Amino acid sequence: MSPLRLRPRTTALVSAALAAALATGGCGGDPDTADDTSGPAATGHGTALRWSACPAPTTAQGGDGKAPGRAWECARLPVPLDHSRPEGEKIDLALIRSTARDRSRRIGSLVFNFGGPGDAGVASLPLVADKYRKLGARYDLVSFDPRGVGESAGVRCRGDRETDAAAEIDATPDDETEVRATLAVNKAYVEACRRNAAKVLPHVDTLSAARDLDRLRAALGDDKLRFFGASYGTELGGVYAHLFPGKVGRAVLDAAVDPEQDPAQAGLDQARGFQLALGNYLKDCAASGPAGSCPTQDRILALLKKLDANPLPTSQGRKLTQDQAVVGIATTLYSKDTWKYLTAGLREAMEQGTGNTLLLLYDDMNGRRPDGTYTSLQPSNKAISCADAEQRYTVDDVRERLPEYREASPVFGEYAAWSLLSCTGWPVKGKWKNPDVSAKGAAPLLVIGNTGDPATPYAGARRLAKELGDGVGVEVTYRGEGHGAYLSGNACVVRAVDGYLLDGKVPRGGTTCS
Template sequence: MSPTRPRAAALASASLVIALTATATACGEDRGSGGADGKGRPQGVAIDWKRCEAPTAAQGAGKAPGKAWQCAKLPVPLDYGKPDGEKIELALIRSTARKKQGRIGSLVFNFGGPGGSGVAGLPSLADEYDKLHDRYDLVSFDPRGVGESAGVRCQSDKELDAAAQIDGTPDDDAELRVSLASNKAYIDACAKNSAKVLPHVDTASAARDLDRIRAALGEEKLHYFGISYGTELGAVYAHLFPKKVGRTVLDAVVDPTQDPVKGSLGQSKGFQLALGNYLKSCGTSAGAAAGCPKLGEITALLKRLDASPLPTDQGRKLTQDEAVNGIAAALYSKDTWKYLTAGLQEAMRKGTGNTLLLLFDTISGRGPDGRYNNLQAANRAISCADAEQRYTVADVKQRLPEFRAASPVFGESAAWSLLACTDWPVKGKWKTPDVRAEGSGPIVVIGNAGDPATPVAGAERMAEGLGRSVGVLLTVEGEGHGTYGVNACATKAVNAYLLEGKPPANRTTCA
């Protein structure tokens, strides 16, 4: 959440914007998106599925998935304005439906970011979609610019470590100069190492890739499950290809009406709300109250870290920025609140930052071996390819009081992160998205009341933006980022739609 690097993972997703390229209409496929044969069946490039290898460093490393998983590459145009021109390859993964009788088709996942590798992510998350796996081939992919799909490259691991130590919430002109110089060095590295792909990693192009995937899978319609930023991608697809929309679920929904300022401000409020909910829960948990921090203690800790970072066993130091992002990482799920308590206790009582630094690493894409996946680079590149807005230091300083009022913990970092796209070498395409999807089938849109990264109001606006006959709003009174597999009521409703074609009643609420 600093100008020295992009906001990590879904911290950036609510501030993204979407739209269409000038070469497509709201209701039609671009040429080359996979048409139909003479009998109306989908037609696409055949996919050569093979046994998967282990994820690469850019994807996040790890072990090769088991025999149930197959991987492939799918060629798509680098520039959809030149569909017969240069191609890039999308990395795909799938596991076929376990029950051939009653198979519905392929269910394509995007888990968000932007910047998350679906090839690395789906096998590790597949157990959560076990019931769906009986009747669907589970499919995911690395979106363009991500992982092994022409992944954006910027700085080296050592350079990223060094950048993380720079104060991203400058208190004086000297700190500001250092921060801006670091930001420029990052941008220059992206331009040097990834100039060819930077203009083409926008969300609209990724949506066109989705239609190529649909056709190559042999599906007449795209059955899709999008989470966080994946909801934005799914909404863009629905706008571009409404007649190709199959059973679609958008969970932890990005607000399509917000520009980067409003999105970042909304996230500041959302994370502050989640932090408050955590503090209340911690204080009432049996045996935990004695070790529960207070909000004032957290803000005091962050102030101390601004001046004196804490030592860690890794030899790295925990900075204020890293602590803020580490706290945010723990708020994504109620299951990780216990690690937040441990990390804050360690920092306050022992004067070491091991746990908070590990939490920061999980959200920044840094592995235990010190290697980064390309999450940060892809996150920044996609965000800046989408967003037209370019903010100045004067803009940030003017808005700082509003951000600080929204969140004494997250507000200042969120405000300074507005400079992430300043001086980016590629112009952004859009201000706010057009997600109208007239002619589409029902799209189930889920918002969680306690979601820190994508506040529930975004789901309401997405459902309205898709259209009254399209968006089906489901609201959950719970905590965390995402609801499927966490809330029994929401999970049951999603399964009924994806497996039986029965969407919930609009404006259903799950406790």
């Protein structure tokens, strides 16, 4: 099973195929200075980046068969597989960029990580670039597939059919037979990863990815790393700041991950976060929708109970299970713009007895494409998470915490609790109990928390800002819905972020936007 992911969700990032299927189916102080040092072959660590026209993103990256267009260039950056052996075996990082439109006022490169972990930036950045158009006037917009993701030595474990079959196993077991089946699926997954990705599994941790970021900074020709991290990208940005405080330029960490929590506490808070977001959706739907058109939590729970024993048919020939419905519901809570899909999916399931919409939403969360192939998202997410966290939980640990999780969320609690087994038996030891993000001496990093965020609950932003250190972590609060703040388009948030990234104006700590 997989935990709910830390991915920035907007309608722009929901795949075009998913959106089309839903629509046609009727389911509704200035820390750094300007430079102009990045040419077509800027150097760093002895490496020249050779930019050329981008091919279409691959299946592993989540591509749809279409190249991103003439505005985009791609390159490869070789980095050590093992940073403790810098002259040893190399892997290539896949890169993408669009160059600044106003070359006379160019600041440098702005590097994006969109979270996951497991998001392939080469495919994602062109999909959301219009949201960063103002920044793209004076920055080269750059993203990459982190190590273990997409075309950067992406982790692959099972085949597509095996992945489909495993998704049918009950991931929230009710009895010993189902517990044994869940453990067997987890064990088979671990063995598949060990068999097919053993070389890279020890080296896909966030510490290694942060060291890659510094090589990327140098290869781009920048003296400082200007960075925009969303969701898990905030953890990557915080770790980079800890390792290289003197190399931090203007940076934004949006939808902040709490650096103080272990996976069990993080899962519990995430269950609460999704429950809060679901409650906000239900209130909004009841207030704005026609009488009787909106679901209630009791009806949702009744649907999930029914699905536990009797999955719903779909037009794909697959069936919608209880766990897939829970994930499908969660997918829509990453953005208020996708709440309409939740209404459509629940009405379809409750009134028509089919699970097409909720299954499509589940597929989108897990990197399953309309043709039945999978991106690297799911195995990359597990591999990076397990390479980082040293905690390994048992069935007894889950059972002990189940009452607490159920109380936190009647809808999402059980799924979140059983997801603690995600790294059980993993063949690689984790690097830390918690990431160290202390960054004394670094330039200010804007840390943005959203009060309605389901995936990275708001309290984490305050703790991340505190851990970064006095004068380093600058907290900005957005009182809104969804995962992340900048892509919401809120004028106050955009003004604060753009003012810093473009003009070096650090907002007052504690700034609140609504």
